[in-house]
Amino acid sequence: MIPLREIISYLEGLAPKALQESYDNSGLQVGDPGMDITGILVALDVSEEVMLEAEKLGFNLVLSHHPVIFGGLKSLTGRSAPERIVKLAIQKDIAIYSGHTNFDAISGGVNSALADRLGLVDQQILSPMSGGLLKIVVYVPHAQLEELRQAMFEAGAGKLGEYDSCSFNLEGSGTFRGGEGSQPFAGEAGVFHQEPETRLETIVPAHLRAKVVNAMCAAHPYEEVAYDIYSLENEDPRRGMGMIGRLEYPMDEEVFLGFLKDRFRASVVRHTSLLGKPVRKVAVCGGSGSFLLGKAKAKGADVFVTGDMKYHQFFEAEGQLVVMDIGHFESEQFTRELFYDLLMKKFPKFAVRLSETEQNPIKYF
Ligand SMILES: [Zn+2]
Numbered sequence: 001m002i003p004l005r006e007i008i009s010y011l012e013g014l015a016p017k018a019l020q021e022s023y024d025n026s027g028l029q030v031g032d033p034g035m036d037i038t039g040i041l042v043a044l045d046v047s048e049e050v051m052l053e054a055e056k057l058g059f060n061l062v063l064s065h066h067p068v069i070f071g072g073l074k075s076l077t078g079r080s081a082p083e084r085i086v087k088l089a090i091q092k093d094i095a096i097y098s099g100h101t102n103f104d105a106i107s108g109g110v111n112s113a114l115a116d117r118l119g120l121v122d123q124q125i126l127s128p129m130s131g132g133l134l135k136i137v138v139y140v141p142h143a144q145l146e147e148l149r150q151a152m153f154e155a156g157a158g159k160l161g162e163y164d165s166c167s168f169n170l171e172g173s174g175t176f177r178g179g180e181g182s183q184p185f186a187g188e189a190g191v192f193h194q195e196p197e198t199r200l201e202t203i204v205p206a207h208l209r210a211k212v213v214n215a216m217c218a219a220h221p222y223e224e225v226a227y228d229i230y231s232l233e234n235e236d237p238r239r240g241m242g243m244i245g246r247l248e249y250p251m252d253e254e255v256f257l258g259f260l261k262d263r264f265r266a267s268v269v270r271h272t273s274l275l276g277k278p279v280r281k282v283a284v285c286g287g288s289g290s291f292l293l294g295k296a297k298a299k300g301a302d303v304f305v306t307g308d309m310k311y312h313q314f315f316e317a318e319g320q321l322v323v324m325d326i327g328h329f330e331s332e333q334f335t336r337e338l339f340y341d342l343l344m345k346k347f348p349k350f351a352v353r354l355s356e357t358e359q360n361p362i363k364y365f
Contacts, residue, residue, distance in 0.1 A: 001036035015102040018207030024101045025067045031095025039351035049357040067098035111243040113338040120245025128235035138227040151219035156208035167202040185221040242285040242292045250278035267364040270325040272317040286332040307331040329360035
């Protein structure tokens with residue numbers, strides 16, 4: 001058995017909850033982080049059938065992509081499906097955890113799974129997130145620099161793409177005079193002091209700010225730590241929505257439509273007019289991706305694969321690319337395999353299964 005807390009901290013280490021959209025409710029839906037987990041059933045959506053399937057297997061955690069508590073619950077009378085599911089979860093002592101838009105927003109997440117399914121190469125985030133990074137600048141005596149820097153790196157500072165331990169260090173001189181009640185690390189209270197210091201600069205993801213600042217203050221020798229935090233406008237190439245990549249070999253549009261149907265076991269693909277040119281660059285967004293159509297056009301995609309497009313949104317393709325709507329469920333179904341693979345990587349011997357009862361609620365006639 002594994003404590004639920006350990007599973008959550010692994011999942012949120014991969015896709016921090018701070019990355020979720022403002023309307024979302026990712027995270028632990030029902031359950032006590034301290035409980036011991038016997039097995040994990042993975043599903044796209046939680047239903048009563050999925051809960052009973054978990055119970056039958058003797059598993060007490062359901063991991064889903066879509067949160068079961070989304071718009072909030074005002075009662076637990078069992079009138080609606082979410083109410084019944086939550087009631088069932090409490091009665092049967094089965095925890096529910098959902099990794100939703102935070103798993104959409106990471107490379108290696110939902111949209112990577114979609115792009116991988118199409119064999120896209122040179123994958124990049126279609127709409128990289130900005131404003132998720134902070135710069136932190138701190139002044140430290142030379143002798144304590146190494147220890148301070150290390151403490152900050154260990155707390156999550158200094159990561160840039162495939163690099164860690166990134167910082168800039170500039171030697172200079174700091175001045176201060178401690179008041180009567182002070183106990184300065186260098187110099188004497190009440191006496192003006194000049195200390196050789198290093199200005200250490202590094203970056204921190206916004207959600208790790210408190211952790212890094214705490215580690216920094218704990219490792220710094222001064223009573224009053226002088227530091228600055230700046231918001232950065234930089235785009236983070238590893239965080240954001242959608243994915244764009246290239247097919248290894250260009251395909252005719254009709255051939256690509258067939259390939260898409262096959263890869264996603266889709267009964268139907270709703271699409272805009274074909275343009276009579278080969279498909280090379282493909283943009284994707286699992287679920288409802290209409291908000292990324294403009295980005296897909298701007299980045300020169302030949303095709304935009306998504307789900308849940310509305311009638312009027314198809315006009316927005318404007319002959320610049322072909323929109324291909326394979327359906328919400330179809331575009332996100334491999335999120336289950338993604339969760340499974342991620343869990344297996346960390347807990348290789350643990351009981352994890354994909355739901356066999358779950359179905360696409362949309363049927364095609
Ligand atoms: Zn979805």
